[in-house]
Amino acid sequence: MIYQGKQKIWSDYQKDIPDDHWYYARSCIRQNFFPASEKYFLEIARKVLGKDICDNEHHTTCGGIAYHSDTIPQETAMTIVARQFALMSECGYENLVVSCITSFGNYNETIETWREFPELEAKIRENLWKACRREFKVPKYVAHASDLIFKFRHEIAAKSVNRLVNRETGEPLRVVEHIGCHYSKMFPHKGFGGAEYPCVLSGMVESWGGQVIDYPERRHCCGYGFRQYHVKANRGYCVANTHKKFESMEPFHPDMIITNCPGCPYFLDRWQYVISEQTGKTYGQGGYGIPVLTYEELAGLMLGYDPWDLGLQTHQVAVEPLLDKIGVKYDPAAKYLGLNKEDLLRPELPTNMKCH
Amino acid sequence: MDFGFVLNPSSTVDLGKVDTTLYDRLARRCPDVKTCMACGSCSATCSAAQYSGMSVRKVLLGLQRGNDVSAMLSNCMLCGKCTMVCPRGINTRNLILTLCRIHDGEGSK
Numbered sequence: 001m002i003y004q005g006k007q008k009i010w011s012d013y014q015k016d017i018p019d020d021h022w023y024y025a026r027s028c029i030r031q032n033f034f035p036a037s038e039k040y041f042l043e044i045a046r047k048v049l050g051k052d053i054c055d056n057e058h059h060t061t062c063g064g065i066a067y068h069s070d071t072i073p074q075e076t077a078m079t080i081v082a083r084q085f086a087l088m089s090e091c092g093y094e095n096l097v098v099s100c101i102t103s104f105g106n107y108n109e110t111i112e113t114w115r116e117f118p119e120l121e122a123k124i125r126e127n128l129w130k131a132c133r134r135e136f137k138v139p140k141y142v143a144h145a146s147d148l149i150f151k152f153r154h155e156i157a158a159k160s161v162n163r164l165v166n167r168e169t170g171e172p173l174r175v176v177e178h179i180g181c182h183y184s185k186m187f188p189h190k191g192f193g194g195a196e197y198p199c200v201l202s203g204m205v206e207s208w209g210g211q212v213i214d215y216p217e218r219r220h221c222c223g224y225g226f227r228q229y230h231v232k233a234n235r236g237y238c239v240a241n242t243h244k245k246f247e248s249m250e251p252f253h254p255d256m257i258i259t260n261c262p263g264c265p266y267f268l269d270r271w272q273y274v275i276s277e278q279t280g281k282t283y284g285q286g287g288y289g290i291p292v293l294t295y296e297e298l299a300g301l302m303l304g305y306d307p308w309d310l311g312l313q314t315h316q317v318a319v320e321p322l323l324d325k326i327g328v329k330y331d332p333a334a335k336y337l338g339l340n341k342e343d344l345l346r347p348e349l350p351t352n353m354k355c356h
Numbered sequence: 357m358d359f360g361f362v363l364n365p366s367s368t369v370d371l372g373k374v375d376t377t378l379y380d381r382l383a384r385r386c387p388d389v390k391t392c393m394a395c396g397s398c399s400a401t402c403s404a405a406q407y408s409g410m411s412v413r414k415v416l417l418g419l420q421r422g423n424d425v426s427a428m429l430s431n432c433m434l435c436g437k438c439t440m441v442c443p444r445g446i447n448t449r450n451l452i453l454t455l456c457r458i459h460d461g462e463g464s465k
């Protein structure tokens with residue numbers, strides 16, 4: 001197909017993603033922050049979309065956090081990445097799908113660096129062999145897990161039982177989408193829409209019936225930025241970034257926030273509590289906060305999974321107002337029941353933000 | 357609750373809400389202030405700068421942002437070295453002197 005004019009320009013911002021046979025690279029922190037997101041990505045990809053995805057128990061962290069915090073040199077980070085590639089090669093896969101945004105940036109940075117400096121790749125191959133006697137092939141394709149959900153968003157919409165529509169008013173829900181910086185700002189051509197028009201999340205929201213909010217600080221960082229948060233003395237700066245975003249989105253009355261990064265949903269969610277304790281201000285309706293969901297959790301809700309199975313009770317901001325708006329059925333009594341109905345105990349309640 | 361850190365105050369300057377009355381008065385009496393490009397040559401050559409924090413550049417920036425600059429003005433010795441180095445030829449000594457008079461209540465005259 002020959003593209004012309006605006007169609008051609010827009011085609012430069014797109015990327016072709018292989019349909020099937022993926023090796024899944026998990027995140028080291030997402031399983032703690034939002035424990036069911038990765039589980040339900042695999043569930044949706046395998047059972048709903050019928051894709052072949054390999055999940056390897058020998059996988060480790062990509063080293064991205066240590067690398068971006070300047071605690072390990074790049075060569076060490078590259079050797080860790082090379083080991084992940086070796087695991088993928090041993091399993092017989094060539095397409096890598098990455099759960100974490102920082103890992104996505106890290107894998108792409110490693111591959112791009114090797115492309116520019118082949119002698120470095122040779123050295124890393126030697127390091128890996130000396131360290132654990134493994135060999136690897138560079139992946140043919142590296143995608144973020146949200147790319148896959150974006151690619152198959154219409155299929156998910158066709159199979160969904162819920163829509164991002166207010167059940168009472170019939171209006172589309174107003175959604176803030178926040179894309180991780182390492183998705184679209186490190187290697188813009190590796191993401192859908194590039195750095196200027198990243199559409200990976202807005203595409204999902206629109207397909208599932210919601211309305212995306214365009215607010216002034218839409219592309220501002222969530223505030224995590226490893227070195228800001230990891231040093232306690234800098235956390236005031238970290239929360240100030242998040243505060244700036246919330247002040248900017250507040251006039252647009254968002255119903256929810258969707259993210260595709262491990263850090264962003266965590267900080268946009270937890271910092272609402274900290275801001276409410278320090279300033280007394282909440283940003284949702286009726287004293288609640290604005291629910292922050294990962295794209296897997298939102299896809300799971302659309303497909304009719306139980307919100308407590310999706311791990312929505314582990315969020316700081318209560319999700320019940322959002323569930324009520326969409327019309328998702330849930331059992332309030334089962335909110336804090338874990339596996340085999342084991343009681344997970346109740347968290348302490350915030351002073352200013354309503355949570356139930 | 358004590359988290360061990362507090363929300364950093366915002367450094368955002370909302371120009372729509374800034375009170376620039378003093379700057380406007382100064383600009384009426386010394387129009388050349390508008391030609392300042394904030395290069396900082398005046399501050400670099402200022403004898404009082406390293407002892408008192410005096411900076412003509414900061415004074416003008418503070419006025420444009422509606423901040424109180426009177427404490428800084430009181431440190432100026434009116435030596436006029438800043439006037440000699442200004443690449444835009446602004447009479448900065450006269451600027452400071454005028455600003456002091458405006459602060460002393462002569463601005464409306």
